[in-house]
Amino acid sequence: MNKDxxxxxxxxxxxTDSATLIAIFDxxxxxxxxxxxxxxxxDGSLSIASATTIAPLFNSVQLKVNTAFTINTVYTLTVNNLADCAHNTIGSANKAxxxxxxxxxxxxxxxxxxxxxPKSNGFDYVEFYNQSNKIxxxxxxxxxxxxxxGDIGSIKKIFPTAYYVFPGDYFVITEDASSLEMNYHVKNPDGVIVLPSLPSYPDDEGDVILLNxxxxxxxxxxxxNDWQFKLIDDPEGVSLERIDPAGASRDATNWHSAASxxxxxxxxxxxxxxxxTQAVDATIEIMPKTFxxxxxxxxxVATIQYKVIEPGYIANIIIYDSQGRAVRxxxxxxxxGINGLWNWDGLDEKQTKLPIGIYIVYTEIFNLQGKKQHFKNAVVLAGKLN
Known part of the structure; x- marks a missing residue:
């Protein structure tokens, strides 16, 4: 019998709530x-009020804190002197x-x-990045x-139990973690989530969608596939990387093949x-907020007003419904110019009246010197109920 x-x-x-946390051990x-x-x-001027080892597996401990956690705050839990059943004491892997x-x-x-x-011995993967201040x-x-x-399909839950993605964190989903580590440098193995199967992402083109x-x-x-760098002879095994996380998701120029x-x-x-991308000094405002x-x-009509501090900018505006679909x-x-406006009449691309609801006006402003900024403004399309 091998000794532990x-x-x-x-x-x-x-x-689990504003004053309770669960620590999971291996x-x-x-x-x-x-x-x-x-x-x-x-940390954060908090202290532990009680600790309970959770049966029957005993690989988790419930901790109660004396003061409630604050939203948008990341705390660090440190564990010392904890031992397993063979009396091995926790080492440097003691923070979360x-x-x-x-x-x-x-x-x-x-x-x-x-x-x-992917390569013939590999599997698809998708990486996500938390660019917000939210946990x-x-x-x-x-x-x-x-x-x-064109409908959303093959919906897969990413993780069965709580798994926190903190501001600035990356995580990856794939079907085989060992294959991923064999083919690429994985700096954070704990940031890899294995799913039994991913949605189908064809080699020529496809849609990757993240839902709440x-x-x-x-x-x-x-x-x-033609978003890949044109001088790559064989794109097999070459990932597409987003250049600017704040840039447009559907803009081919914001994507490039990963470096050799x-x-x-x-x-x-x-x-x-x-x-x-260097930001633009500009403002976008919609009036009224409900039309x-x-x-x-x-x-x-909803009037989209803009103001920039210098000439030479170009704009694209796409309107999305609450499901994330481009409707106009x-x-x-x-x-x-330095300032101006556009009007939206509530119609879609086919000049058909859209249903009542919340819409997102997505504005991209850029110039030929590489400055670029994106704005998201919500507007409510109202009307009389039948």
């Missing part, structure tokens, strides 16, 4: 030692971040890297594609092609 000489590791922690721990309050520290999760909304998390044409629970996220009719628990689209990329010097893929860490295009002479391409490569 390995100390326990703190894998992760998550909150093996069962001594239940008496696990229940000692003095073995746990948490924790906090209160929030629901993910549009562009909080972005699709950051896609491998849709997001991956167990409330879903990945999907679009079927032949309500079924709303957080991010969507309609990729094409990075092994053609950077799962779980910053992209080899990462580049932050009713019923031709009664009162708030029949309002402006395409429109040249801007």
């Amino acid at each position: 000489n390995s100390p326990p590791r703190l894998k992760y922690a998550y909150a 093996e069962p721990v001594d239940s008496l030692v696990g229940a000692m309050v003095g073995n746990y520290l948490i 971040k924790v906090g209160l999760p929030e629901e993910a909304s549009t562009q909080n998390l972005v699709i950051n890297e896609i491998l849709f044409n 997001i629970d991956a167990s409330k996220l879903f990945v999907a594609n679009r079927n032949s009719t 628990e309500q079924g709303n689209v957080i991010d969507e990329v309609k990729y094409k 010097t990075a092994g053609y893929g950077t799962p779980t860490y910053k992209n080899s092609q990462y580049k932050q 009713s295009p019923d031709n009664d002479g009162h708030d029949d 391409y309002l402006v395409k490569n429109g040249t801007l």
